[in-house]
Amino acid sequence: MLGKPSYGIVMVNRRGFGRKTRIVDYLTQEWMSILTLAILFFKSVVLMGFVYSSDKSIIDIGRGFSNIRYMAVCVAFLLIIVSFNFLAKGKWRLWLLLILNFLCSFLFVFDAVYLRANGNFLSTQLLRQTGNVNNLWGSIFAMFRPCDIVFFIDIPILAAILIITRKLYYSSPLFISLKSRLIAFASLFTLSIAVIVGSYIAVDVYGNNKYNYIFHTYWRPEATICNATPLGYHAYDCYVFFADFKPYKISEKDRTNIQKWIDDKNENLPDNNYKGMYKGKNLLVLQVESLENFVIGQSVKGQEITPTLNKLLKNSIYFDNYYTQVNEGTSSDSDLMTNTSVFPVRKGSTFFRFPYTHYNSLPKIMEKNGYSTKAIHPDDGGYWNWKEGLTNIGFQQCIDAKSFKMDEVIFLGLSDGSYFRQIKDTIIKQKQPFYNFMVTLTSHSPFEMPVEHQKLKLDSYLENTRLGGYFQSINYTDSCIGTFLDELDKAGILDNTVVAIYGDHDSVHKYFDDQIKNIKPSQDWWLKNDKKIPLILYEKGQAPKVINTTGGQIDLMPTLLYSFGIDKSEYESTSFGRNLLNTQEDYVLLADGEFRGNIDSAKQKELLNGLDYADMAIKTNFFKK
Incomplete structure (x- = not known):
């Protein structure tokens, strides 16, 4: 057996493993996936702490937790992000997780900036307005606060760890083959979607409280954000964005209601x-x-x-x-x-x-x-x-x-x-x-x-x-x-x-x-x-x-x-x-x-x-x- 390659510096003897030992070993070897999930959840809590806050430059973890009204939905969306790392192989899985972390952090920090300025998270509709950014960078940078470093402080640290330990890396034997990685990705992705859809059916379809829909645009943007959670908000916003490409039609009832609202507002003094x-x-x-x-x-x-x-x-x-x-x-x-x-x-x-x-x-x-x-x-x-x-x-x-x-x-x-x-x-x-x-x-x-x-x-x-x-x-x-x-x-x-x-x-x-x-x-x-x-x-x-x-x-x-x-x-x-x-x-x-x-x-x-x-x-x- 000494002539055969091992999975890194640790020899894996599958016969010696009991079921519990194998689960612990796989979880240990999936440290970056678990850490990334935990980090992104923490950043989501920090971002949600700014919502409804009179001072959006102070980190308030307690407020952040209380503002996430559907925790399972929040975690499910984060798991979708993490699940994509199974599409890569070997050490590239770790780097992909770091890139996914960076992209989410980039989104979160600009959500924080936009929230301070406009009381809302970034909207997909803003993609149509990128021409305005050319002469607005000074205004945009002025909206950053020292607390925003929390969204990026882990990135260089994790990158340094990955570089230093690159020769010590070993991949879980469960996820070496393409087939096993695709199964892992599909399983985690499907589970997350099932949680989101199940929550939507339970709350939005059959729920009794019309003011607590998960996916709904409320008068106050903060309510939409808190119900959908950060990544859920952006997913829902994308849905609304593409739905808006359909031709707009107005019923006679809506036409009548609009005109009636305008006419009823008149005081006739x-x-x-x-x-x-x-x-x-x-x-x-x-x-x-x-x-x-x-x-x-x-x-x-x-x-x-x-x-x-x-x-x-x-x-x-x-x-x-x-x-x-x-x-x-x-x-x-x-x-x-x-x-x-x-x-x-x-x-x-x-x-x-x-x-x-x-x-x-x-x-x-x-x-x-x-x-x-x-x-x-x-x-x-x-x-x-x-x-x-x-x-x-x-x-x-x-x-x-x-x-x-x-x-x-x-x-x-x-x-x-x-x-x-x-x-x-x-x-x-x-x-x-x-x-x-x-x-x-x-x-x-x-x-x-x-x-x-x-x-x-x-x-x-x-x-x-x-x-x-x-x-x-x-x-x-x-x-x-x-x-x-x-x-x-x-x-x-x-x-x-x-x-x-x-x-x-x-x-x-x-x-x-x-x-x-x-x-x-x-x-x-x-x-x-x-x-x-x-x-x-x-x-x-x-x-x-x-x-x-x-x-x-x-x-x-x-x-x-x-x-x-x-x-x-x-x-x-x-x-x-x-x-x-x-x-x-x-x-x-x-x-x-x-x-x-x-x-x-x-x-x-x-x-x-x-x-x-x-x-x-x-x-x-x-x-x-």
């Missing part, structure tokens, strides 16, 4: 003094990148953060309970809601997935009433596919980065200063009356302004923080807006123009809330993450007015059209939003299904259907005549 107050004037909408409401009227070290906006409030209608409602399309969702009064789709970006959907839009209605219309962005038209989307929505002209000289680039693209400077003459010479929709860019995260544009003197505890950088960024953009409006005023444009200013979404709180809470000493006004953005309707010489009514971005279109004297029959039957200048309701429905304001629980259930109805309307081109 008598007109008030706001009706037609801006009739015949130009409309200039400024969508300001990352502008949150909490900075309005605030100062640091005696310096106003937004002196221009504060000054405009003296001649403005200011909505101080106005909320962002963007979903996965972020800024492009804001473009959509402002100009259509329709919620964005539940998955992915509406402009990427459905750029050719028809709407009864703000530019179409304004054009019908004699207005020339332009959409103006300082970034490339392919960014979020906004140019395709806004062109189809109905703007007569869309101006993107190709029309500008890139003489000063800050982070994502053309600086706001150069942008406003180059576009002012186009606006001054434009045929009136006009509706122009403009978007700024410079105040985008990660809020790293060039030194020459940092005008605020900050305390040492704010310098080199994301919050301090945010103050500098917003202060710069505010200054650029001030210079721009001064130039329009000198040319006489503001004598007959209404300027609507709002933020596209929350940002510094959305992405860096955990870091804001760690700034010491802190101030109450910057701590609250409430998702409020300002809405300011400025007209030269107008008396100031603060409106406390709670509303959101889908409400802007009907509010503007009402103030411009457009008959309600032209937009009420297609708007998911309501007119904030003439309403007795005080609520807003956010993208994650949460409500703000005052709305009784009985009515919330019906209002929640609006998210699904809007999704259905966009997918089926509901508003196409």
Whole structure:
């Protein structure tokens, strides 16, 4: 027997083994498979600990365990990953396990990053939006936290162990032949699928609790994640992604329900003094990148953060309970809601997935009433596919980065200063009356302004923080807006123009809330993450007015059209939003299904259907005549 090869350094004498001894030996020799399963389970628990956490930069194992609602399903999906190692032979099985570990870790860490930014895990729909990543790496890297090293710290250690012990490796005699490895793979894979399918049948098909389905898309993404578990969520997300390629059909019942929801939302109140107050004037909408409401009227070290906006409030209608409602399309969702009064789709970006959907839009209605219309962005038209989307929505002209000289680039693209400077003459010479929709860019995260544009003197505890950088960024953009409006005023444009200013979404709180809470000493006004953005309707010489009514971005279109004297029959039957200048309701429905304001629980259930109805309307081109 000495002349025959053994399985590594250990001689295997099958005759000397009892059944229990053989099982122990095989398990001992499968150490990498068992360790990989344990490591991936631990990483799943760490990732799940971030879900529902107010601080997603702290590892909370207890929370992670409690958030995994179906443990068997979680382990079954991990076993599927581990089972693939049986398709390799010999030492390559160990390296394959390491690669599988790395790929899962890579997915988990970007899930953590995306969760911090958007309250959800990565979606397969994002594969359609990879073009956006080219100029967003700074923002992406800013979302990593030191705790994320836990997802990768084991990889180099295991790699070193495999390299050092490569000559000592021996493979279990049970899994040497191709046949035995295929049987092992098929057995483990089938067992895992059986557990998943069995759990699905027991819970989703025959279960009695409709709020605890394993595979179901809930209003709050966290609920979907906790029920499906990390890998289960991605498997279900892939299923939904490919299911979405089927042609969308809408039943007459669904069509009736959508229209009824829209009509029931209308209050049919008598007109008030706001009706037609801006009739015949130009409309200039400024969508300001990352502008949150909490900075309005605030100062640091005696310096106003937004002196221009504060000054405009003296001649403005200011909505101080106005909320962002963007979903996965972020800024492009804001473009959509402002100009259509329709919620964005539940998955992915509406402009990427459905750029050719028809709407009864703000530019179409304004054009019908004699207005020339332009959409103006300082970034490339392919960014979020906004140019395709806004062109189809109905703007007569869309101006993107190709029309500008890139003489000063800050982070994502053309600086706001150069942008406003180059576009002012186009606006001054434009045929009136006009509706122009403009978007700024410079105040985008990660809020790293060039030194020459940092005008605020900050305390040492704010310098080199994301919050301090945010103050500098917003202060710069505010200054650029001030210079721009001064130039329009000198040319006489503001004598007959209404300027609507709002933020596209929350940002510094959305992405860096955990870091804001760690700034010491802190101030109450910057701590609250409430998702409020300002809405300011400025007209030269107008008396100031603060409106406390709670509303959101889908409400802007009907509010503007009402103030411009457009008959309600032209937009009420297609708007998911309501007119904030003439309403007795005080609520807003956010993208994650949460409500703000005052709305009784009985009515919330019906209002929640609006998210699904809007999704259905966009997918089926509901508003196409």
